[in-house]
Amino acid sequence: MAGMLDGKTALITGGGRGIGRATALLFAREGARVAVADMNLDGAKETVAMINTAGGQAMSIGCDVTKPDQVAAMIQAAVSAFGRLDCAFNNAGIAGYQVDALGKKTADWPEAAFDRMIDVNLKGVWLCMRGELEQMVKQGKGAIVNTASIAGLAGLPTSSIYVAAKHGVVGLTKTAAIEYAENGVRVNSVCPGYIETDMTRDVMARRGKELMALTPFRRMGRAEEIAEMVCWLASDRSSYVSGANYNVDGGFMAG
Numbered sequence: 001m002a003g004m005l006d007g008k009t010a011l012i013t014g015g016g017r018g019i020g021r022a023t024a025l026l027f028a029r030e031g032a033r034v035a036v037a038d039m040n041l042d043g044a045k046e047t048v049a050m051i052n053t054a055g056g057q058a059m060s061i062g063c064d065v066t067k068p069d070q071v072a073a074m075i076q077a078a079v080s081a082f083g084r085l086d087c088a089f090n091n092a093g094i095a096g097y098q099v100d101a102l103g104k105k106t107a108d109w110p111e112a113a114f115d116r117m118i119d120v121n122l123k124g125v126w127l128c129m130r131g132e133l134e135q136m137v138k139q140g141k142g143a144i145v146n147t148a149s150i151a152g153l154a155g156l157p158t159s160s161i162y163v164a165a166k167h168g169v170v171g172l173t174k175t176a177a178i179e180y181a182e183n184g185v186r187v188n189s190v191c192p193g194y195i196e197t198d199m200t201r202d203v204m205a206r207r208g209k210e211l212m213a214l215t216p217f218r219r220m221g222r223a224e225e226i227a228e229m230v231c232w233l234a235s236d237r238s239s240y241v242s243g244a245n246y247n248v249d250g251g252f253m254a255g
C-alpha cells in the first residue's frame, strides 16, 4: 500500500526524543525522507539510526532553534540533501521546569525564565517558519505543522509564559496560513494534551491524579497518537486544511 508521505521530504525539529521522534519514525514509515534536527545531536542520531534500521531514509542535524544562523543552516542542509522541503514539523520546545519556573504563578516567573521560554517556544518556531516558508514559496507548495498545545488554547495555572508562547504559536499558524495560501503552503498546528514523554514525567509525578481527572479519557496520550495527526496534516490528504489547530488531548478541551 502506498505511504501517506511517499516521495515527500520532511524536516522535524525536536526530533531527538518524544513527540518529534515518534513523528520522525511515522513519517519515514509513510515514505518520507526525514531530516531529524535537535539541539541534542546524539538524540537526533539515535532517531535516525532507528529509521535507517527499519529501512527508511533519514539524516540528523544539530540545531538550536533559538539561533538564526543555525536554523538557516539546518534548512539549507535539508534542502541540499533532499532537493526540496515538502513538510516541516516545528516541534522543539521546553517546559516550565526547564527554565526554573516550576509551580510558579504569573507574577513569580523570573525574567530570565520568561525570556528563555519565549525564545525557544515562540521565537524558535518563527525562525524555523521563516526559512521554511521562503523555501516552500519558491517551490509553490509545502505543508508546515507547528506543535502548539492545549496551553495554546486555554490558560493553565503555573504555566503562564508557556501558555503565552503556545498561544503565540497558534497566532503565527493562523496568520501564516492566510498569508501563504496564495503560494500553495498550508500551515496548521497540533495541540497535544498530556502526553507521556520526558517533558511530562515530573508534572505527572506531582499532579498526575489531578490532571487525569481533567482528561475525559483518564489517561495520558502516547507520542505516536500525536504523530498520527501531524502525519495527516503534513500529507496531501489534508489538502483543504490550513490555519487549523487540532486538539489531540483525550477530550481535555471539550471540558
Ligand SMILES: NC(=O)c1ccc[n+]([C@@H]2O[C@H](COP(=O)([O-])OP(=O)(O)OC[C@H]3O[C@@H](n4cnc5c(N)ncnc54)[C@H](O)[C@@H]3O)[C@@H](O)[C@H]2O)c1
Pocket: 013, 014, 015, 016, 017, 018, 019, 020, 037, 038, 039, 040, 043, 063, 064, 065, 066, 091, 092, 093, 094, 095, 120, 124, 147, 148, 149, 150, 191, 192, 193, 194, 195, 196, 197, 198, 199, 200
Ligand atoms: N508532552 C506533552 O504533554 C506535551 C503537551 C503539549 C505540547 N507539547 C509540546 O510538544 C513538543 C515536544 O514535546 P515532548 O513532550 O516531545 O518533549 P521532549 O522534552 O521529550 O522533547 C523535546 C525535544 O526538543 C529538543 N529541544 C529543546 N529545546 C531545543 C532547542 N532550543 N533547539 C532544538 N531542539 C530543542 C530537546 O532536545 C528534545 O529532544 C514541545 O513543543 C512541547 O511543548 C508536549
